[in-house]
Every structure is written in C-alpha cells, then in structure tokens.
Amino acid sequence: MHHSISLTVNGVPHDIAPSDVRVTLLDLLREHLHLIGTKKGCDRGQCGACTILVNGRRINSCLALAASHDGAAITTIEGVARDDQLHPLQAAFIAHDGFQCGFCTPGQIMSALGLINEGQAGCDPERIREGMSGNLCRCGAYAGITEAVLDVQKSLAETEKRQVA
Amino acid sequence: MKSFDYVRPTSVPEAIAAGSLPGATYLAAGTNLLDLMKGGVSRPDRLVDVTRLPGLDRIEALADGGVRVGALVRNADLAHDATFAKAYPAVAEALLSGASAQLRNAATVGGNLLQRTRCAYFYDVASGCNKREPGSGCDARHGDNRLHAILGWSDACIATHPSDLCVPLVALDAVVEIETNSGRREVRLEDLHRLPGKAPERETVLEVGDLIVAVRLPPDAHNFSQHARYLKLRDRTSYAFAVVSAAACLSIDRNKIAEARIALGGVAPKPWRAREAEKLLAGAAPDAESFRRAAKAALAEAKPSGDNAFKIELACRIVLRALAAAAAGTPERIPALPASPFSTQPGGSHDV
Numbered sequence: 001m002h003h004s005i006s007l008t009v010n011g012v013p014h015d016i017a018p019s020d021v022r023v024t025l026l027d028l029l030r031e032h033l034h035l036i037g038t039k040k041g042c043d044r045g046q047c048g049a050c051t052i053l054v055n056g057r058r059i060n061s062c063l064a065l066a067a068s069h070d071g072a073a074i075t076t077i078e079g080v081a082r083d084d085q086l087h088p089l090q091a092a093f094i095a096h097d098g099f100q101c102g103f104c105t106p107g108q109i110m111s112a113l114g115l116i117n118e119g120q121a122g123c124d125p126e127r128i129r130e131g132m133s134g135n136l137c138r139c140g141a142y143a144g145i146t147e148a149v150l151d152v153q154k155s156l157a158e159t160e161k162r163q164v165a
Numbered sequence: 166m167k168s169f170d171y172v173r174p175t176s177v178p179e180a181i182a183a184g185s186l187p188g189a190t191y192l193a194a195g196t197n198l199l200d201l202m203k204g205g206v207s208r209p210d211r212l213v214d215v216t217r218l219p220g221l222d223r224i225e226a227l228a229d230g231g232v233r234v235g236a237l238v239r240n241a242d243l244a245h246d247a248t249f250a251k252a253y254p255a256v257a258e259a260l261l262s263g264a265s266a267q268l269r270n271a272a273t274v275g276g277n278l279l280q281r282t283r284c285a286y287f288y289d290v291a292s293g294c295n296k297r298e299p300g301s302g303c304d305a306r307h308g309d310n311r312l313h314a315i316l317g318w319s320d321a322c323i324a325t326h327p328s329d330l331c332v333p334l335v336a337l338d339a340v341v342e343i344e345t346n347s348g349r350r351e352v353r354l355e356d357l358h359r360l361p362g363k364a365p366e367r368e369t370v371l372e373v374g375d376l377i378v379a380v381r382l383p384p385d386a387h388n389f390s391q392h393a394r395y396l397k398l399r400d401r402t403s404y405a406f407a408v409v410s411a412a413a414c415l416s417i418d419r420n421k422i423a424e425a426r427i428a429l430g431g432v433a434p435k436p437w438r439a440r441e442a443e444k445l446l447a448g449a450a451p452d453a454e455s456f457r458r459a460a461k462a463a464l465a466e467a468k469p470s471g472d473n474a475f476k477i478e479l480a481c482r483i484v485l486r487a488l489a490a491a492a493a494g495t496p497e498r499i500p501a502l503p504a505s506p507f508s509t510q511p512g513g514s515h516d517v
Contacts (some may be wrong), residue, residue, distance in 0.1 A: 003171065016334035024199070044200050044483045048267060057241075062273065063199045067171050068192065068214050074257045111267065118266070120245070133403035134265020 004055040005070045009033060010079025018066065025069055026050045026061035029076060031071025037077035038105045040131065040135075048135035051114070052076050060134075077106035080113070089113060092148035100139035111135045112149045116156065123153050166202045173214040173428065177344050177376065183213045185346060185374030188496070191215050193237065194271040196264075197280045202507035205290050206281075206297060215334035221275075221378055224249055230384035233342075236275030236377045240330070241266070243274060254495045255333040255393035262397045262504030263329040265404050275377040278331060278341065278357065279369070282324035282434075283406055295321045296365040310471030312408060315464075315480065317433035322365030323470035324434060326358060329504070331436035333395050337386040342379040345372065353395075354380065357486060358435035368396045389414035389426060394490040396483055397430070397504040407431030409480040411463075412502070413487035415451065422446045422455070427463060432480050439463035442484070451492040460484040 004017045009029070016032050026043070029035045029052070038061060041049030045063040052061045053075040078086045089109050092098070099105045111132060121127035128149050129142070137145065174180040183189055188210030192198060201207035215221075222238040224246055232252070235244060240260050243249060250257035265274065286292040286304040293302035305313055305323050313323040321398035331354065339354040357369050371377075397410035416423045425446035428437040442463040449455040458482045467477045484505050 018166070022166050022168060044203060045196060045268060048265065058267050059271045060196070060265075060267045063194075063196045063268075065171075065192065065195050065199060065212075066215075068173070068195065070173075114270070115266065118241075122227055124501055130403050130502055131266050134267045146513075161406055 003067050005066055005161070007069070007071075008073045009035065010075060016066075016108055018122075023066045024055070025052065025066050025074070029061065029065040029074075035076050035078050038110075039074070039103055039106055041107070046136075047086060047104070048111055049104050049107040051110040051135065053110060053114055053117075056114075056117055058111050058117075067145075075110070075113075077110060080109065087113075089148065089152050090117075092151045093145070094142040095161065096147040096151065097134040097141065098144040099137070099141050104135060104137045104139075108122065108132070108137065108145055109134050113147040115149065121149075121153070123150060123157060125150055128153070167205070167208045169209050170211040171214065173217055173219060175219070177218055177378065180213055180215055180218055180372050180438035181344060181346060181376055183211070184376060186211060189213055193273040193276040194239075196268050196272045197276065201281060201288075206286055206288055215376065216239065227381070227384075231382050231386065232501065233345075233381045234274055236273060236378050237440060238274050240264075240272045240274065240277060241269040241271060244269070250499070252390050253333070253382065254339065254390060254493075254499070255395045255414055256330065256337070258499050259329040259333050259395040259397075259410075259412065261499055262395065262410075274330070274380055277328055278354070279371075280328060280376060281368075283327045284313065284324035287324060296324060296361070296368070297373050299364070299366045301345070308471075310401050311473050312406075312431070312476075313470050313472060313473055314434055315432050315467040315469060315476050315502070316429075316437055317360045317435065318470045319363065319365070321363055322434065324361075324365070325431055325432070326433065327406050328436060329395070329397060329407065329410060329430060331392070331413070332410055332428045332430035334380065334382070335436040335438050336412045336414055336426040337389070338383050338426075339386075340381045340383070341377055342381060344378050345374045346374050346386065349378075351381075354436070355438055361434050368434075370450050388416045389403070391495055392417055392491045393495050394487050395504050396487040396506050398479065398483055398506055402502065402505065409476055409483045411480070411484045411487040413484070413491040415446075415488070415491050417451055418493070421452070422448060422449050422451050425459070425488075426447065427459065427484060429463065429480055432467070432476065439484070441465065446488075449487075456485050456488040457490075459488060484504060496515045 039049035041047035190209035221235040244260035260301040392415040399405035414426040
C-alpha cells in the first residue's frame with residue numbers, strides 16, 4: 001500500500017507518492033524534490049548534516065520516515081535566504097569562517113536556526129556549543145561556527161532591547 | 166532496509182489490534198528504530214505508526230500531586246516544561262544530557278524507555294549476539310567490552326541499557342501505564358526491563374501488542390526537588406552515551422537526610438536502583454563520609470564482565486559526586502553542560 005504524502009517545503013505545497021514506503025524525509029527531499037542542499041552524511045543520526053526544520057523544530061531528516069510526517073511544514077537550507085539576500089546566519093558563517101569544505105554547513109545553519117528558535121542558549125558560548133553538538137564538522141570549523149551563531153544571537157538581543165526601549 | 170507495510174491508526178484500540186499481528190512493531194519518532202532497520206538489526210514486517218494517536222502528548226498534573234507524562238511527549242518538550250523541570254530537576258537534566266538537540270526534538274518518552282542497547286556486537290549483524298539472535302553467542306564477552314555491564318549481566322549478555330531518562334525516573338518510583346489487548350495495566354519502571362539471564366532477547370515484560378501510553382510519577386517524587394542531580398561521565402563532552410551515570414535525589418530536613426534515592430545508568434542491562442545505598446543514607450548527615458559509604462554500597466555487587474573493572478571505581482565516584490552535588494542544592498538553572506561532572510565557568514570559551 002502506497003501512501004501519498006503532502007508536505008509544504010519552503011512554503012511550497014507538494015503531494016508526493018513515493019513508490020517505496022521506506023523513504024526518509026532526507027531521501028524524499030533529495031531524490032524526489034531535488035532539493036540537494038540538505039546533505040546525507042552518516043545517514044544514521046550521528047552527524048547532523050541532514051538537519052532540517054519540521055514545523056519549526058530541528059530534527060535529523062535521515063531518521064524521519066517520510067510517511068510519518070504527512071502534512072508537515074518543512075524548511076530546508078534552500079528556503080533560508082530571501083532571493084539574493086542572505087539570511088543573517090549565512091552572512092555570519094561567511095564573516096566568521098564558519099566552514100571550510102562546506103559539506104556540513106547546511107546542517108549547521110539549519111541547526112543554528114533551530115537553536116535560536118528554541119531560545120535556550122542566549123549569548124552564552126558554552127550553551128551554544130552544547131546546543132550545536134549534534135552537528136559534526138570534519139574540517140574543525142567549530143570556533144567560527146560558535147562565533148557566527150553568537151554574533152546573530154547578540155544582534156537579535158540588541159534588536160529586542162531596542163524594541164523594548 | 167527490509168521493506169514493510171505501514172499503517173497509521175487513529176485510536177489506541179486500532180493500534181493495539183495492528184500491533185498484535187505477527188511481525189508488527191510500533192513506530193514513534195523512529196530515532197532508534199529506523200537506525201536499527203537500516204542496519205538490518207530490526208526487520209519488522211509492519212510498522213504501526215503511533216504518532217497520531219490522540220491524547221498521548223500531554224503532561225498532566227494529577228489530583229494526588231503526581232504527574233502523568235504521555236508516551237508521545239518529546240524529550241525536549243518535557244525537559245523544557247518549566248513546571249515539570251522545577252519539580253523533577255534530575256529528570257530534566259538527564260533528558261538534556263542525552264543525544265543531541267535534533268534527536269531530543271524528535272524522540273518520545275515511550276521510545277526512550279524502549280530504546281535498544283548500543284552494544285556494537287548487537288548492531289553488527291555479522292557478530293554473534295544472543296540478544297539479536299538467540300543461541301548465536303556473545304561476541305562482546307571476548308571483544309571490545311570496555312563499556313559493558315558491571316551489574317546484572319549474565320554469561321549470555323553483558324550489554325547495558327543506554328537511557329539517561331530512565332535513571333532518575335527509576336529513582337523516583339515511576340510507573341509505566343500500558344494498554345494491552347485485555348485492558349490497561351501498570352508496571353513499575355524498575356520492573357519494565359528484565360535482566361538477561363539465559364534469555365537476553367526478552368528485554369522487557371511487555372507482551373505482544375502492549376503499548377506504553379504514559380509514565381507517571383507518584384506524589385512523593387517532587388519531595389526531592391531542592392536536592393536532585395543527574396551526573397553522567399562520557400568519553401566526550403557532549404552527544405555521547407554514558408560510560409557511567411547516576412541520579413541522586415535527597416530530601417534533607419534539619420541537616421539530616423530524610424530520604425535518599427539513587428539510581429545508576431550505563432552499568433547494567435537496566436536502569437539500576439541502589440536501594441542498599443539509599444537505606445544507609447536515611448537519617449544520616451549529608452556529609453562526605455555518609456556519601457562514601459553509600460557509594461561503596463551501591464557498587465558492592467559489581468563485577469567486571471570484561472575489560473571494564475575501571476567502571477566499578479568510576480561508577481562509585483559518580484555516585485559520590487552526584488550525592489555531593491545534590492546535597493549542595495539543585496542549581497537555579499540547568500548547567501550549560503547538563504549532567505557534566507566537570508565544572509564550568511559561565512561563558513567560558515575553552516572549558517570542557
């Protein structure tokens with residue numbers, strides 16, 4: 001029995017009928033919707049390269065059965081920039097050298113977006129590092145990644161302060 | 166991955182009917198199950214997706230003063246529920262010390278209870294493993310067994326239960342609510358997991374079709390909220406299973422311990438309650454000497470199952486450290502590195 005799966009991906013609704021029930025959200029995005037920004041690293045939930053937002057929360061798309069997420073709203077790295085305007089996190093990753101080879105970067109950025117949404121880390125680098133520990137970087141760009149996230153958190157905090165004032 | 170039929174029931178009775186068929190397995194988030202299926206370790210014929218069952222995603226305060234946590238509550242949601250975390254801080258700390266933020270956002274409470282061991286020989290289908298394939302032997306006995314059990318193991322299996330969440334829950338006398346083919350039953354979490362004995366493939370007391378619907382904490386579980394910690398030693402700072410861990414919950418009255426609760430993780434095939442150690446602490450002063458006696462008692466029965474004698478001393482020390490940390494008082498906020506035994510400076514950039 002094949003289930004049709006309805007998903008809203010980066011604001012665009014899709015109805016997909018995969019021929020194989022085993023398909024994960026990761027494979028659905030890459031193989032069916034050709035959104036190959038989301039990366040397949042370990043495919044076992046250990047590296048975080050496949051991180052996406054599902055209904056605003058970051059998860060590992062490699063360990064998410066697509067059929068189980070029928071009806072979900074998904075954001076991938078392709079949905080982060082606004083036309084030619086980079087998201088502040090993307091700009092911060094560039095400014096702080098938050099990557100070398102770039103393979104883990106989509107997952108890092110989606111994870112950082114999730115971290116900021118969760119609102120638990122604030123501007124504490126230790127909490128940012130702990131909150132980002134599900135994303136591995138073989139190039140070891142961790143220091144730049146932490147600085148990039150911290151930078152965006154700080155400007156968010158300043159914006160909020162200004163709004164309160 | 167072997168193919169399977171997929172069904173998504175919309176009621177608990179419908180789920181149990183589907184889950185009782187031969188070859189059926191319940192699917193919640195799938196953070197452990199899909200991993201096992203990709204490796205060919207689990208080969209279900211039918212997945213019964215329980216994620217849309219109504220009413221199982223709530224955290225309810227009970228009239229008796231306890232709390233009922235639905236089986237589908239996500240680990241992150243439970244840890245960040247302010248009322249829950251204040252009443253049961255060791256549970257919240259254990260949750261936040263487990264896996265990664267992505268996995269905690271997906272993984273459910275019910276699934277956490279039923280996660281499988283991380284023994285590498287269980288995961289490697291080319292290895293002998295009595296748990297995965299009864300009668301095939303235990304390659305861990307003479308393999309890489311540094312992280313294996315020091316309590317409760319048998320010649321047939323030396324694997325450990327990997328859950329952090331279960332450790333403080335067992336200490337706090339959690340009860341598991343189970344829907345079955347013949348109505349609802351309850352099992353103490355401490356009795357949910359079986360010791361391996363000669364049948365390590367039978368990991369829990371659940372029968373075919375049984376579905377965990379909730380975990381309940383009794384009214385007295387919040388008596389420990391002022392002095393409760395979970396500490397977990399890992400091979401790396403974050404995102405790793407416990408080498409050893411301990412939950413310590415104390416109720417202290419006029420500088421005497423009224424009641425102590427202690428459980429250990431990473432040391433046994435199930436979350437391990439240390440009742441003898443608890444008894445030693447009842448009525449004692451919350452000082453180093455009492456804690457040393459209790460920690461020693463907690464590991465009195467321990468014996469190495471391989472190249473892991475070091476875990477006995479390490480577990481003893483983590484109990485000691487958890488008791489001292491609990492006596493010092495539950496922190497205002499969960500530390501930046503939850504459950505880490507290493508002290509941290511707030512905002513420090515190099516402290517691991």
